[in-house]
Amino acid sequence: MERGYRRIPPDRADRLAWAVWLVLWAWLAWLLPGPAVAQDDWLRDSWREVIAGSPFDEPLQVESEARSYSVSGRVHARVHYPFERLAEELASPAAWCEILFLHLNVKGCLHGPGGSAEGIALALFVGRQDQANPADAERLDLRWRVVARQPRYLDVALEGDEGPYGTRAFRLQLRAVPDDDDHSLVQLRYSLVFGMRARLALRGYFTFGGRDRVGFTLEGTGADGQPTHVGGTRGMIERNVMRFYLALEAHLDTRMLPEAERLDASLQRWFTLTMRYPRQLFEIDRATYLDQKRREYEHQQALAGEEAQRIR
Numbered sequence: 130m131e132r133g134y135r136r137i138p139p140d141r142a143d144r145l146a147w148a149v150w151l152v153l154w155a156w157l158a159w160l161l162p163g164p165a166v167a168q169d170d171w172l173r174d175s176w177r178e179v180i181a182g183s184p185f186d187e188p189l190q191v192e193s194e195a196r197s198y199s200v201s202g203r204v205h206a207r208v209h210y211p212f213e214r215l216a217e218e219l220a221s222p223a224a225w226c227e228i229l230f231l232h233l234n235v236k237g238c239l240h241g242p243g244g245s246a247e248g249i250a251l252a253l254f255v256g257r258q259d260q261a262n263p264a265d266a267e268r269l270d271l272r273w274r275v276v277a278r279q280p281r282y283l284d285v286a287l288e289g290d291e292g293p294y295g296t297r298a299f300r301l302q303l304r305a306v307p308d309d310d311d312h313s314l315v316q317l318r319y320s321l322v323f324g325m326r327a328r329l330a331l332r333g334y335f336t337f338g339g340r341d342r343v344g345f346t347l348e349g350t351g352a353d354g355q356p357t358h359v360g361g362t363r364g365m366i367e368r369n370v371m372r373f374y375l376a377l378e379a380h381l382d383t384r385m386l387p388e389a390e391r392l393d394a395s396l397q398r399w400f401t402l403t404m405r406y407p408r409q410l411f412e413i414d415r416a417t418y419l420d421q422k423r424r425e426y427e428h429q430q431a432l433a434g435e436e437a438q439r440i441r
Contacts, residue, residue, distance in 0.1 A: 169281040173306050176314045179205045184347065191345040191371055193363040198328075199298075200362045201320035202344075202370035208315055210381045212307035215315075216283045218384060219303065222249045222273045225287065227391075229253060230429070231376035231399040232369075233418060234293075237263030237429035239436055240273065248274030248288075254429075255293045258413060261424045263432050267293060282306055295326035301373065317377065319370040323362075335361060343409060344368055358409070368409050375402040396422050 180188045188207035193200065208215070218224055226238035234255050241250040251273045256266030269289050276284035283305040292299035298321065305315045323331070343358035344367030351357045358364065379398035383391050400418050403410040413421075 169279075169306050172282070172304075173308060173314055176205050176306070176316060177308075180207055180314070184345075189374075191367050193344060193346060193359065193367045193370075195361070195363045195366075198324075199320065199322045200366045201318060202363070202366035203319075204315075204317045204370055204374040206315055206317075206374060206378075207308055208313050208378060208381060209311060210313055211311055212281070212283075212305065212313045215305055215313045215381070216278060218381070219283065219285055219305070220275050220278055222251055224380065225273060225285075226251065227395070228376045228380045229373070230422075230426070231379055231395060232372050233258060233412065233421070236260060236266040236425050237432060239429070239433055248272035248286075251287065253289075258421065261421060262428045263425070264428070269293065269299060271299065276302075292321045292327075294330055295324055296321040297324055297327075298322040303377070315374075315377070317370060317374045319366060319373060321366070331362065331365075339365070342368070345371065345406070345409060364409075371406070372403065372410065375399055378402060392426060393419075393423075 179190050183190050190205045191202065192205075193202040222240040226240050229235050229238050234257070235253060236256050237252075237254040239252045249272070251271045253269040253271055254263035254266040255269060256263075260266050269291060271287050271289035273287050274285070276286050278284075283303070285303045287299075287301040289299040291297055300318070300320045302318045303315060304318075305313050308314045321327075341360075342364055343360050344364030346359040346363065346367065348357050348359050359367065376399055379395045379402055382398050383394040386394050396419055397415075400415050
């Protein structure tokens with residue numbers, strides 16, 4: 130007599146098929162990297178490729194792009210700072226105020242105590258080199274926020290409707306991923322939009338005081354055989370995004386010092402870093418910069434006290 134087989138009901142067969150599929154899916158998910166990890170790896174590899182073409186004696190690349198009414202600059206770099214510590218440090222508006230303050234045209238920086246879905250309010254005071262008091266400088270009301278913070282990715286943005294000197298749509302954005310256990314890769318992007326007032330001001334600046342100022346991108350070779358660098362608005366944005374990046378580096382380099390020593394150490398470190406690129410970044414000597422910044426810091430602390438009293 131031929132042996133028979135029991136027929137499995139269709140509904141039970143469907144349940145078994147789903148069970149097998151779920152086990153297979155879980156196994157594949159365990160073997161393969163998730164979308165976030167794949168994206169982080171792609172960023173890491175692409176940023177490594179950008180930095181590999183660095184014309185400098187350090188893992189650093191500067192780029193810029195100018196359009197009719199806007200300009201942006203980017204720095205890609207490899208920093209000697211573990212990603213976990215970097216993400217912890219830079220997910221703080223206080224740290225960003227300390228970083229931005231090192232720029233020689235930033236006279237002060239204050240941030241709010243709390244935040245909302247749109248970010249934490251941050252006031253940046255910018256002005257000429259001879260303006261030591263933030264109260265005499267131009268105030269930019271910005272929003273600071275952590276766009277994304279994941280185990281292998283950080284995205285922090287500082288945005289404002291208005292920028293310095295009549296510009297609009299201020300945006301400073303930092304993205305970072307781990308490179309190895311001791312290093313991180315960062316991209317710092319700075320962009321502005323020009324209104325009519327800013328275009329007129331820049332036209333005057335490039336006609337007179339800023340005529341010979343250049344950025345970092347090589348454009349060719351001059352008649353004297355020397356390399357020529359980009360100028361105009363691209364040169365301007367490259368100088369400033371580099372100043373902000375070097376402020377970030379100086380901040381990270383001095384984090385392990387006692388708090389009482391950090392300000393002066395970070396100022397010293399920022400100036401030393403800028404002097405690697407005197408053709409683009411030198412404007413005042415070290416003693417003048419340090420004296421100016423110490424006075425600005427005193428004014429900033431006084432302004433912070435006044436703001437605290439007003440909020441109360």
